Amino acid sequence: MNKIDSLKKYIVKDVLKLDCGKEISNFPIAYETYGKLNNEKTNGILIFHALTGDQFPCGKNPITNKEGWWSYALGPSKAIDTNKFFVISANVIGGCMGSFGPSSIDPSTNKPYGSNFPVITINDMVNAQNFLLDYFKIKKLFAVIGGSMGGMQVLQFISNFPNKAEVAIPIACTASHSAQNIALNELGRQAIMADSEWNKGNYLDTEKSPSKGLAVARMAAHITYLSKKGLEEKFGRKLQERDKIKFGFDADFQIESYLRYQGSVFVDRFDANSYLYITRAMDYFDLTKQFNGNLSDAFKESKTKFFVVSFTSDWLYPTTENREIVIALNAIGADVGFIEITSDKGHDSFLLDVPDFLNAVKNFLNNSYKKYL
Amino acid sequence: MKQEFKIISSLIEKNSKILDVGCGNGELMKYILDSISNNIRGLEISKKNVQACIEKGLTVIEGNAELDLGQFPNKSFNYVILSQTLQAFLNPEQVLYELLRVGKKAIVTIPNFGHWKVRMDLLFKGTMPVTENLPNEWYNTPNLHMCTIKDFVTFCNERELKLTNSISLSGKKVSYITKGNLNFKNLSAELGIFEIEK
Structure with missing residues (x-):
């Protein structure tokens, strides 16, 4: 546990009202950053991790001593180029890599929260991570990116903060968690x-x-x-x-x-x-329902440029579900691109060395960044 | 750039909103993006072409025009472009109506099956024509519904679709197609370029 205690954390002083009705404050968000924030603060990217990810997408994870979960996609000269961009990666609340979660100590009992931890949602995770942007004084990110549950956070982020990201890349995800999932x-x-x-x-x-x-x-x-x-x-x-x-x-x-x-x-x-x-947070995720059955309404305030990516062999978050996001965006004339990448590696494709995927993300980011500056 | 693309571009007003259906590798989109309007996106069925478009910095959606045009609201584009693809659809009539639902105007180009070289092939060789614009053999052509420009003009007239521009392209030669010269253009045009309104 000492090792976890030594991880980089930002303590959120503000009050965050959770979807379950409880309020939390003075809670830690464990995070890492890669690359350098430019003077104009225009090169920030917030990446969101999947179910079992953490704040260490690349380099060696100090707790597990393993390569980061997105080492193919993120790093110097990689698809998400840390020579160019300032990447922020945080452990979600509810997680176990230093952010406020069920293994945190409940000050009222001096014991870990365990099952007394409040039930959290994707919305809560996103709102918690948004505090990090205030900490870095970033008014607008260049990009929000994430796969799987990370992709759900991308969608929720744009819905909550419509003009806080120039581009958004939801990968292998869904706007509404399916019965199968x-x-x-x-x-x-x-x-x-x-x-x-x-x-x-x-x-x-x-x-x-x-x-x-x-x-x-x-x-x-x-x-x-x-x-x-x-x-x-x-x-x-x-x-x-x-x-x-x-x-x-x-x-x-x-x-x-x-x-x-x-x-x-x-x-x-x-x-x-x-x-x-x-x-549980994933299961409760239903952005369509949050907007009374019309997913388009989740994005209607936003001018963000979307790039949706799915994989042919992903049966957990299949292309049809990713396409629903594209359809909702097209219905309101939003700027959206979409590609389905051919891969036999299943849902995990977004974490693996799949050159067509990595090239598409790299080209999209670099071209969009040129236009943004 | 292809002469066809230059003519299409010349029909488009600056800063209008455009959808290029079957945008291929994005050559036309890139030209329009750089010189006419930055509000352009493409729909493309081939993954390889989608990648090529992304490489060029274009907004493109992987999809099939016969299935995926439905998601765009009525009149959400000023122009919808369909270059040399109409003949490859299972139901070209339905696609054309979709183009005119989604766009205020459609710009459709078709390889002319009435061109004299095509007619010669059939008349003298007795074989299905293979030309520069129609390079495939009968057994591997993607073209399911070939037509002549006369067929297409008749088709539009019968449905009271307004042809606001009808242009013939033969080699580098560009000319207007009129009621009076239709039979002649139907022989000489390699490609017909039509701007259509409903």
């Missing part, structure tokens, strides 16, 4: 809550943690980030360090071993309660 999230939550060590969320002050449940949640979710074809190509029916099946329940197949490994490393870096809270 709520179902998949519920599967993960039930796996965690079925682990007796979850203890109704009050495990942080004990020696135990629901790591088995969390690992199963991660394994199930991980499958949804890939595609059938991708799995077939990477694993097929290959056996794990054996010539024959063993007629038992060991990891005979490579795919089993891979998933078990993914589950086991995940529990070392992620808090089970955060997983519950953040998946």
Whole structure:
């Protein structure tokens, strides 16, 4: 926990009224920045992370000692070029990498909040991160960018702050979380809550943690980030360090071993309660409903230029759902571009080395920036 | 730049709002963006072409004109451009009506199947014509509904669609198509360029 305490944080003094009705103040947002803010403060980009991301998109994550989650896309001379742009990346509230979340200490009890943490929404996450812009005295960002849950935050950000970003890139996301995705999230939550060590969320002050449940949640979710074809190509029916099946329940197949490994490393870096809270925030996300069934109204005050990106093999946030955003924007004559990238890597494509995707983002950002200046 | 694109551009008023349907690699859009209006966007079906447009800094939506024009509100553009694509649609009539719903004016260009070289191929060789403007063989052509410029003019007249500009392009030669010269232009034009209003 000491390591987490030493991460860079901004303490928000203001009061933030959450969608659930509770008010919070004096809460930390853990963040990182990359590149340099220019004198005119016109080169700022706010990126939003996905469900299990954090404020470390590139370079080495000091907690996990692993490469950042967006190291293909972000860095010097990369698609999001930190030689050119000043990139701000924050851990969402509800998270477990230093921002205000269920593992934070509740001053009234001196214990971690656990299940007493308020239920948060994508709207709350975005409003919390907006305080960082005041801190950096940035009136208008050049861009807001994010994939998956990060893309939902992009949409919510533009809706909340219509003229605070010149361009917006929502990637592999949706304006309204689908029944299928709520179902998949519920599967993960039930796996965690079925682990007796979850203890109704009050495990942080004990020696135990629901790591088995969390690992199963991660394994199930991980499958949804890939595609059938991708799995077939990477694993097929290959056996794990054996010539024959063993007629038992060991990891005979490579795919089993891979998933078990993914589950086991995940529990070392992620808090089970955060997983519950953040998946809930995703499920509650329905921007269309926020605007009484007309998604276009979410963007009608905005002059932001949109670039929507989806992937052919993404069945979690399929092209049709990304297209709904495009359709809503076209209905009000907004400036919107759209491309569906061909990739077998499933929903995870936006995090991986997919040159067509990275080039499109790079070209869009650089061309838009030339016009903006 | 292609002569066809120069003529299309000359029909467009400055700073108007434009949609280029089937914008290809964005050559025409880029020219219009740089010299006529910065309020232009494209709809393109090929991913490769969409990438090429993004590289040029153009706003483009990957999509299919037969499915995706519906999302644009009525008269949301001053001009909707359709260059040499009408003949490739399953239902060109419906697409044309969509163009005229979405745009105040449509600029449509069509390769002329009535051109004398085309007629010669069929008359003397007895084979489906293959020319510079129609480079494909019968078995791999994307063109499902070829027409002559006379066909197209008749088509518009029958539907009381107003042709506010009818231009013939033959090689580099540009001339107006009129009622009086239609039969002749139907022989000599390689390409017909029409500005249409409903």
